[in-house]
Amino acid sequence: MTDDPREIISALFVLAGALxxxxxxxxxxxxxxxxxxxxxxxxxxxxxxxxxxxxxxxxIFPSSDLGMLVLAAIVAVCTAPVIANRVGNVAYRESVEDGTITHEAPVLEKHTKRASDPRSRR
Known part of the structure; x- marks a missing residue:
């Protein structure tokens, strides 16, 4: 184990990220x-x-590979919310069509039954 404070701080950040x-x-x-x-x-x-x-x-601070780490962090921060939003939209639409959504089911049932009920088209 070294006494270099950079290595200790680096290890703490890696440990926090891993947790x-x-x-x-x-x-x-x-x-x-x-x-x-x-x-x-x-x-x-x-x-x-x-x-x-x-x-x-x-x-690895003085190394030229630092730019790749920054680029990887920027890509992760920019794409993860977009992907989560798209997955959420698809899951929400599928659960509404299946009738398996729970937190807004009474409101949605009223609107979806009216639209899918053949008697309501008169």
């Missing part, structure tokens, strides 16, 4: 539906990745 990524994976396994799984799939996972990349950036 957030682990919490994200546990959340993905524990939550029951896709709409609930969107949050742990996007937010803590991306923050964990950014912390790991920041710790690696501290460790």
């Amino acid at each position: 957030l990524t682990l919490a994200s994976a546990i959340g993905l396994l524990r939550f029951r539906d896709t709409l609930s799984r969107m949050h742990p799939a996007a937010k803590p996972q991306v923050l964990g990745l950014v912390l790991i990349l920041f710790g690696a950036g501290i460790r």
